[in-house]
Amino acid sequence: xxxxxxxxxxxxxxxxxxxxxxxxxxxxxxxxxxxxxxxxxxxxxxxxxxxxxxxxxxxxxxxxxxxxxxxxxxxxxxxxxxxxxxxxxxxxxxxxxxxxxxxxxxxxxxxxxxxxxxxxxxxxxxxxxxxxxxxxxxxxxxxxxxxxxxxxxxxxxxxxxxxxxxxxxxxxxxxxxxxxxxxxxxxxxxxxxxxxxxxxxxxxxxxxxxxxxxxxxxxxxxxxxxxxxxxxxxxxxxxxxxxxxxxxxxxxxxxxxxxxxxxxxxxx
Amino acid sequence: xxxxxxxxxxxxxxxxxxxxxxxxxxxxxxxxxxxxxxxxxxxxxxxxxxxxxxxxxxxxxxxxxxxxxxxxxxxxxxx
Numbered sequence: 001x002x003x004x005x006x007x008x009x010x011x012x013x014x015x016x017x018x019x020x021x022x023x024x025x026x027x028x029x030x031x032x033x034x035x036x037x038x039x040x041x042x043x044x045x046x047x048x049x050x051x052x053x054x055x056x057x058x059x060x061x062x063x064x065x066x067x068x069x070x071x072x073x074x075x076x077x078x079x080x081x082x083x084x085x086x087x088x089x090x091x092x093x094x095x096x097x098x099x100x101x102x103x104x105x106x107x108x109x110x111x112x113x114x115x116x117x118x119x120x121x122x123x124x125x126x127x128x129x130x131x132x133x134x135x136x137x138x139x140x141x142x143x144x145x146x147x148x149x150x151x152x153x154x155x156x157x158x159x160x161x162x163x164x165x166x167x168x169x170x171x172x173x174x175x176x177x178x179x180x181x182x183x184x185x186x187x188x189x190x191x192x193x194x195x196x197x198x199x200x201x202x203x204x205x206x207x208x209x210x211x212x213x214x215x216x217x218x219x220x221x222x223x224x225x226x227x228x229x230x231x232x233x234x235x236x237x238x239x240x241x242x243x244x245x246x247x248x249x250x251x252x253x254x255x256x257x258x259x260x261x262x263x264x265x266x267x268x
Numbered sequence: 269x270x271x272x273x274x275x276x277x278x279x280x281x282x283x284x285x286x287x288x289x290x291x292x293x294x295x296x297x298x299x300x301x302x303x304x305x306x307x308x309x310x311x312x313x314x315x316x317x318x319x320x321x322x323x324x325x326x327x328x329x330x331x332x333x334x335x336x337x338x339x340x341x342x343x344x345x346x347x
């Protein structure tokens with residue numbers, strides 16, 4: 001034991017420890033951190049993969065879906081697990097990659113009733129969900145409980161990613177006040193998605209989480225990266241705090257998590 | 269009061285790069301600023317690499333002494 005690390009940990013995390021910005025101290029911070037991953041799908045796969053490799057000590061994984069063959073075009077952690085719950089499959093992947101990580105699985109849907117209790121357990125939330133109902137639920141719950149949030153979303157060849165520190169910067173609703181009406185935006189199933197796309201966006205989200213936990217660098221607060229894979233461009237969109245924001249504005253209309261705001265109907 | 273005359277020793281015989289540096293760095297993190305660490309090395313490349321990496325992180329190399337055919341002591345003052 002040296003600095004509280006086992007011989008195996010010294011080797012596993014050596015490339016982190018060597019970095020002046022991380023060191024043994026930073027690695028210990030990661031090992032004692034708790035991150036909640038919403039979804040173990042396209043975005044969740046790279047998020048979970050890299051956070052586990054980095055040595056984030058506790059990973060919560062919530063997903064109520066099972067692995068389908070059509071997922072494996074992009075969800076790189078679920079090989080050999082068709083038919084299994086994604087959360088369980090992800091846990092198996094993490095256990096194989098890094099035995100230091102404690103994985104807590106939630107094979108259920110995030111909803112208005114469980115969100116606050118689940119969020120309580122974690123330092124930061126990473127949203128890898130694929131629908132607006134969950135996305136707004138996650139944003140609002142993070143703002144109301146003052147929980148940092150990494151947001152990512154993808155569509156066909158495009159993705160967007162930003163980091164939300166409630167009350168220190170704008171939230172997702174500051175930019176997009178409400179979800180588009182159900183049926184207006186086609187789902188992944190109908191629209192298709194380039195398999196590598198969630199890899200790019202998910203890894204940026206994981207990067208932001210690691211930076212936040214270490215307290216280093218500049219986070220994507222008040223900035224949204226818009227990525228276009230076809231043109232291979234990364235554009236940065238400035239986000240401003242919206243005084244009229246329904247959840248973090250001066251006179252917020254949303255002051256608690258009520259089921260009827262989110263429901264489960266617009267599962268797109 | 270920290271006893272600045274105390275010298276901590278770290279025996280890294282049998283260890284190779286980059287773990288020679290990684291372990292030296294972890295040991296230094298346990299010390300207070302200004303304290304001295306003596307590292308024992310028997311891996312020749314480490315005798316150049318470890319002091320260079322430590323200097324990059326702001327630590328002071330107080331001396332490198334060859335103690336045998338393949339044996340060195342590196343003395344470091346923590347930044």
